[in-house]
Amino acid sequence: MADLRDILARVQSGELSTDEAAVQLQGYEDLGHSRVDHHRAARNGAPEVIFGQGKTPQQMVEIMKSLSARGANVLATRVQDNAIEPILAAFPNATHHALSRLITLQHKAPEPAATKIAVVCAGTSDLPVAEEARITCEFYGNPTLSICDAGVAGLHRLLNSLEEIRACRVVIVVAGMEGALPSVVGGQVSAPVIAVPTSVGYGASFGGVAALLGMLNSCASGVSVVNIDNGFGAGFLANRINRL
Incomplete structure (x- = not known):
């Protein structure tokens, strides 16, 4: 309702034309190749996130422009190498996170969360x-705590960080190979654990399927599992849990 009143007030003041208002009221902008959902934040609490894999640089830039025009913070995942330079040229204030293949563009500071999320990864390859x-x-x-290279092959590394992890509201655990780490962490903390299987491992890991199945069969209570290599999905879910 607040968004509707704002649109009507901007039309009344002349800031917004009736044609522009009609586009905003339909809830999305049709770019031909994409229909950008501008009502996502009103429905789900966060603007649409751009999945970059398979999109051309031009498509990425146009989608980001559509979101930015409404003042939305922009998160793009799986950004392909050929799109990085055009995006940064169009948005000098954007940040490219090379290791994670993310691009972020923040027009306004997000509301800070009061409690922390731990991100624990089994190996450097994860x-x-x-x-x-x-x-x-x-x-x-969300403030975060990062614990790297704490896999079960050297469990003392995890144990040395347990008190810090236990102080967090949510724990994300990322692991490949056999995917055992979330079960170990799940047995040591009271917080919800979000397990992320990765495609790291030799042939019998089947591109992360072995880790996925191991996590789905965890004997530790309170462990949920997202898709293989889906760090974004884990982070998005952790944000929602952390704000409950």
């Missing part, structure tokens, strides 16, 4: 997915 989760959490205003 860092690209862990960073996707961490930066997503921070994009939405």
Whole structure:
């Protein structure tokens, strides 16, 4: 209702034409290749996120312009190499996070969360997915704790960080290979654990399927699982839980 009143007031003041108001009231902008959902934040609490894989640089820039024109903070995931330079040229204030393949553009500071999210990753090879989760959490205003290279092959590394992890409201655990780490963490903390299987591992890991199945079969209570390599999905869910 607040958005509707704002649109009507801007039409009345002459700031917005009736044609522009009609576009805003329909809830999306049709770019031909994409229909950008401008009512996503009103429905879900956060603007649409751009999945960059398979999109051309021109498509990425046009979608980002559509979101930015409404003052929305922009998060783009899986940004392809050929799109990075055109995006940064069009949006000098955007930030490219190379390891996680994210681009963020923040026009306004997000509302800060009062409690912290831990992002624990099993191995250094899992860092690209862990960073996707961490930066997503921070994009939405959540303070984070990063614990890297704490896999079960050297459990003392995890145990040395347990008190810090236990102080967090939500724990994201990222692991490949056999995917055992979320079960271990889940048995040690009272917070909800979001498990992220990665495609890291040798042939019998089947591109992350072994880790996915191991996590789905976890004997620790309070562990949920997102899709393989889906650091964004884990970060987005952690933000929602952290704000309950």
